[in-house]
Amino acid sequence: MIKVVTSHPVFCGLICCLTALVGCGGGSTSTTGTNTQQASAAPAQDPKLSLTVVLSGLDAPWDLGFAPDGTMFFTEKCRGLSARLTDGTIRRLFGTSGSAVRADDLLCQNQSGMNGVAVDPEFATNRFVYVYMTSTLSAGNTNRVVRLNVDSAVTTVSGRTDIIQDIPFKTNANTWGGVGSHSGGRIRFNAADGFLYVTTGDNHNGTLPQDLTRLAGKVLRVDRNGMAAPGNKTPAGGDTRIFTYGHRNVQGIAFRPSPAMPFSCEHGPGHDDEVTPLVAGGNGGWDPKPETGVTCADNYCGYISNKADGTPTPMTDLGKFPNAMRPSWNNRGMSEGMGPCTFLSGSQWAAWDGRLAVGIMGGQRIDILTLDADGMTIANQTVSGLPVARMRSVVQGLDGALYVLTDGGEIWKLTAG
Numbered sequence: 001m002i003k004v005v006t007s008h009p010v011f012c013g014l015i016c017c018l019t020a021l022v023g024c025g026g027g028s029t030s031t032t033g034t035n036t037q038q039a040s041a042a043p044a045q046d047p048k049l050s051l052t053v054v055l056s057g058l059d060a061p062w063d064l065g066f067a068p069d070g071t072m073f074f075t076e077k078c079r080g081l082s083a084r085l086t087d088g089t090i091r092r093l094f095g096t097s098g099s100a101v102r103a104d105d106l107l108c109q110n111q112s113g114m115n116g117v118a119v120d121p122e123f124a125t126n127r128f129v130y131v132y133m134t135s136t137l138s139a140g141n142t143n144r145v146v147r148l149n150v151d152s153a154v155t156t157v158s159g160r161t162d163i164i165q166d167i168p169f170k171t172n173a174n175t176w177g178g179v180g181s182h183s184g185g186r187i188r189f190n191a192a193d194g195f196l197y198v199t200t201g202d203n204h205n206g207t208l209p210q211d212l213t214r215l216a217g218k219v220l221r222v223d224r225n226g227m228a229a230p231g232n233k234t235p236a237g238g239d240t241r242i243f244t245y246g247h248r249n250v251q252g253i254a255f256r257p258s259p260a261m262p263f264s265c266e267h268g269p270g271h272d273d274e275v276t277p278l279v280a281g282g283n284g285g286w287d288p289k290p291e292t293g294v295t296c297a298d299n300y301c302g303y304i305s306n307k308a309d310g311t312p313t314p315m316t317d318l319g320k321f322p323n324a325m326r327p328s329w330n331n332r333g334m335s336e337g338m339g340p341c342t343f344l345s346g347s348q349w350a351a352w353d354g355r356l357a358v359g360i361m362g363g364q365r366i367d368i369l370t371l372d373a374d375g376m377t378i379a380n381q382t383v384s385g386l387p388v389a390r391m392r393s394v395v396q397g398l399d400g401a402l403y404v405l406t407d408g409g410e411i412w413k414l415t416a417g
């Protein structure tokens with residue numbers, strides 16, 4: 001049962017508590033008051049945030065996106081795609097029983113199911129919404145990107161078109177995890193080029209990330225029909241839908257407006273998480289297969305060492321791939337389950353305008369990264385004062401607020417200013 005918190009008086013106390021100003025760290029001093037001349041001359045401060053719970057009681061929510069009119073589309077991993085209208089009405093559109101359109105092929109297992117959602121940049125005219133989902137329609141099951149047409153009243157969907165059908169799914173459990181592990185699953189349109197970027201995972205398979213004929217451990221870049229976008233620069237012989245390869249389990253992708261640059265935010269194996277500025281045809285440098293003379297269970301060394309010297313399998317193996325894409329940021333020698341990321345935009349974010357917000361699941365926090373022109377991180381800070389939660393998705397709404405979706409089943413609205 002979904003609770004629309006904002007209209008429920010029982011939750012008033014909760015909201016009142018949560019909407020108290022959230023501290024933001026940084027030691028900033030207030031610039032409000034009468035001395036506006038001094039305030040205007042001061043350097044930009046961290047924003048003051050307030051938090052409102054927009055939805056709670058969701059079942060393993062995974063991602064969200066907005067239509068131009070403010071309608072929020074969101075996914076629940078084992079239920080499907082729903083919409084929250086601007087008046088708070090919830091409509092289940094596509095998924096399990098109770099949805100307007102059933103997706104009987106939806107397979108929810110482990111990390112897989114109904115994952116990412118993206119709204120077409122031309123939604124106002126084409127009404128297209130896309131989801132990343134695990135499907136039983138292909139032998140052995142696969143992850144798919146499915147395009148749907150939403151009716152004008154947002155009551156149902158039609159015209160299901162599976163624009164990508166062959167993203168590998170981990171079919172068999174092994175030493176390192178169960179069926180459905182490491183499926184990736186974020187999908188986002190890049191406003192700079194109009195193409196859809198799709199992040200995938202390595203399936204706990206040692207060879208897939210560097211295998212240019214398979215779509216696992218990659219970032220794909222396609223048009224709204226799932227066709228390879230021009231300019232992917234996929235190495236010769238590779239699947240031309242591949243934009244970058246050599247990834248582990250990417251669940252975050254974001255696009256810096258200026259200088260325009262895509263970034264992956266990548267869940268690490270225990271000794272690293274990585275943010276990486278992406279270039280067409282680039283290799284992320286993840287190659288978890290055993291090297292000569294090394295033995296790893298199930299031929300996957302992702303959590304141990306693939307090298308004779310016993311050093312951990314690097315997230316970016318510059319020894320093996322000197323031209324690999326350099327990460328912009330890594331997580332101080334540990335993994336805390338990096339998930340989603342997005343760039344903050346607008347003067348309401350004060351000093352954070354243009355910075356990258358990164359959601360950490362295991363670490364249960366949001367970090368704010370400051371990047372230089374080349375996309376390298378020059379500073380980072382943690383958003384303090386937030387409730388403890390695994391941050392599964394972060395999306396800036398058209399209203400300028402940051403919407404945060406948590407594994408605890410909530411969607412928050414963080415309003416700056």
Ligand SMILES: [Ca+2]
Nearest residue numbers: 284285315316
């Ligand atoms: Ca890497």
